[in-house]
Amino acid sequence: MSAEAAVGKQAEDGPPADRARSWTLALACVAMFMLMLDVTVVNVALQDLRTSLGADFSDLQWVIDSYTLTLAAFLLTGGSLADRLGRKKVFNAGLVLFTLSSLGAGLAQDVLTLNIARGVQGIGAAVLFSVGPALIGNEFRGNDRGKAFGLFGGIAGLALAFGPLVGGFLTDALSWRWIFLVNVPIGVVALIVGVLRLRESREPVKHGIDWLGMVSFGLGLTLLVFGFLRGESAGWTSTPILGSFAGGVVLLIAFVVIEKVRGERAMFDLSLLRTPTFTGVCLATLLSNATSLAAVFLQISYVQNVLGYSPWETGLRFMPMMITLFIVAAVTGGLLAKVAPGVLIGLSIAFIGIGMGLMVLVGPDSSWTAMLPSMIVTGIGMGLFNPPRAAVTIGVVRPEKAGMASGMGETFQQVGVAVGVAAFGALFHHKVVDAFAASSAGGELGGQAEAVGQKVATGGTSGLADAVPSSVLDQVTAAARSAFVGSLADVMVACAVVAIVGAAIAFVCIRRRDLHESAQGEAVSPASEAVTA
Incomplete structure (x- = not known):
């Protein structure tokens, strides 16, 4: 047609x-x-x-x-x-x-x-x-x-x-x-x-329909994501997890081979990966989501399990971040035609990184308001990020290929979330257990220290009354709070470093000249653009 x-x-x-x-x-x-x-x-x-x-x-x-x-x-x-x-x-x-x-x-x-x-x-x-x-x-x-x-x-x-x-x-x-x-x-x-x-x-x-491509990509990605989701609980070197990673890599390699053979009939145009802007926005998306969503997940755990707020109260305390996100996202839409997309996306991830780094301002005795600088700056970054990311992801292809490009972009986004929550969650878990075991309260608990540390990593200070004798409860609670908050700050700094790498990739790789004509210049009607395409 x-x-x-x-x-x-x-x-x-x-x-x-x-x-x-x-x-x-x-x-x-x-x-x-x-x-x-x-x-x-x-x-x-x-x-x-x-x-x-x-x-x-x-x-x-x-x-x-x-x-x-x-x-x-x-x-x-x-x-x-x-x-x-x-x-x-x-x-x-x-x-x-x-x-x-x-x-x-x-x-x-x-x-x-x-x-x-x-x-x-x-x-x-x-x-x-x-x-x-x-x-x-x-x-x-x-x-x-x-x-x-x-x-x-x-x-x-x-x-x-x-x-x-x-x-x-x-x-x-x-x-x-x-x-x-x-x-x-x-x-x-x-x-x-x-x-x-x-x-x-x-x-x-x-x-x-590219059935072989669909099956190899879908199953390969499923195995890969499953490995990250269950690696911490099953053991990263366990047979099921190593098998999942190996099977996922093999199937994704097979997917690339299949797509090369199918050429124009392939479900994914591999030549897109040779376009710096597309590769750059996908990698930036992966790193941004791996850090920002993992950070929000851990921050919510802190507010609920250490500060003791209910889900409803926790949601209210995160409103400053999300309202900031909404306002900035709405304003950012008008900047896409005026500011280079690489600059917008790079700045957005840099703001996210700085925001996560500001979690070092939170101490063991802080109230939730100590998180406000981190929330506001992170919200600015997240608001700046999504509009140009979505526009650039589909903007590098002809309009009739937009679904394919969007699907791949969203894949990097969701894989970033799964990998980030698993990896940074595991790092946080280990740091909390080690920090608590090394504390004076952990030393008094002896062989019980690691088990209590595991409980602190997953549930904060809630539930400690049932896990330790009342005579040491106050001391253990203080040590648990310190281990949780200190480990949270360390992991947030690690997230910030990874985010800055994502920002650098965006600054270097994402270029306006790689965008299709439909994504540049003044608005034109969809009908006239489709005819010229």
Whole structure:
């Protein structure tokens, strides 16, 4: 099908361009809000899940991991299928999957059913994550595209902020089931809007589905991410973990070979990796998410387990960071056409690194307000990051390849989260145990010190009254607090160093001249751009 024919078909399959743009942005933002909310909301309800379903620790791990694994594995597949089959069609299919699986999770009567539903939910989320930016990129051009991605990134930040609040409210006021069931009415309304208001777009030249590429990439990435997720609990040198890493690497190498052989029919264009801007934004995304999300995860643990705040109270205390993120993201959208993307992304990750480094201001006796400098600076960085990242990721390719590029970019983002939380979480765990064991209180506990240190690493100072004699409780609590806060500061500094490396990569590699013409200059209509492409 020619580009002109594709434009004609697109006009027939949806509302007029002006109305379609507004509906597309609104729908992509609603889907992103729902997805990002789901990332954080489940953690709040794990204790209630354990009690209600009689789940053990391994079961609870799978509540998180089944979603994470399928989400990471299907991002590239979802984006590539959208380019070939139609973005409207695939996006709506993702909404159906996510909504039905949310219903299944909310109605689950046993943990196995819940984990299966969570796995399917991850597939639906992967489709929505990867296709949403491609839909925005297809409808918006130039300055308007930057503003759209600014709003899109800001909504993601608000969802992260409200996740603990919404999760805490629904779990306390109703039931853990409603953290999943709340997605159902939102998903149904979004699906109706998607069917009636989205315009269809796809590659003008039809290619068959790359089944071998899909299987090798999806399974390889699943094994790799599984190794990082379970490495700490199973042992990094254990046979299952080493086997997962080895199998993942072999399958990903096979994926590269398959894609080279398939050429134009491949689900991923390997030549993109030779474009400095695409490689740079993917590596910068990996390092930024590996550090920033790991840092937020550990900071939340500190506020809840050391300072003793409830999920609701914790969410309120993180609002300064997230409100800053939202405001900066909205403003950043208007800067994309004026400031070099490498400068914006490099500065954003540098701010994130500085913000994490400011956690050294927090001491064992500090209140939560000591975190405010870190929160504000990190929020500035995170707000600056998402709009240019999303725009550059799809901006390096022709519009008809936007789904593929978005899928790969989101893959680096999610793998960064999994790797960062696992790696920096493991580093933090070991540092807390060692610091507590080396303290005077640890010395008095003798052989019990390591076990108590393990408890401090996972639960802070909560629960120590049941683990140590009352005669040494105050001394142990003070030592635990010091070990936790000191180790947190050390890990935040390590995160900051890695983030600065990501910033340097962005400054050096990301160049405006690598962007496709649709991502440069003043806004042009999607129809006219599609014809010239």
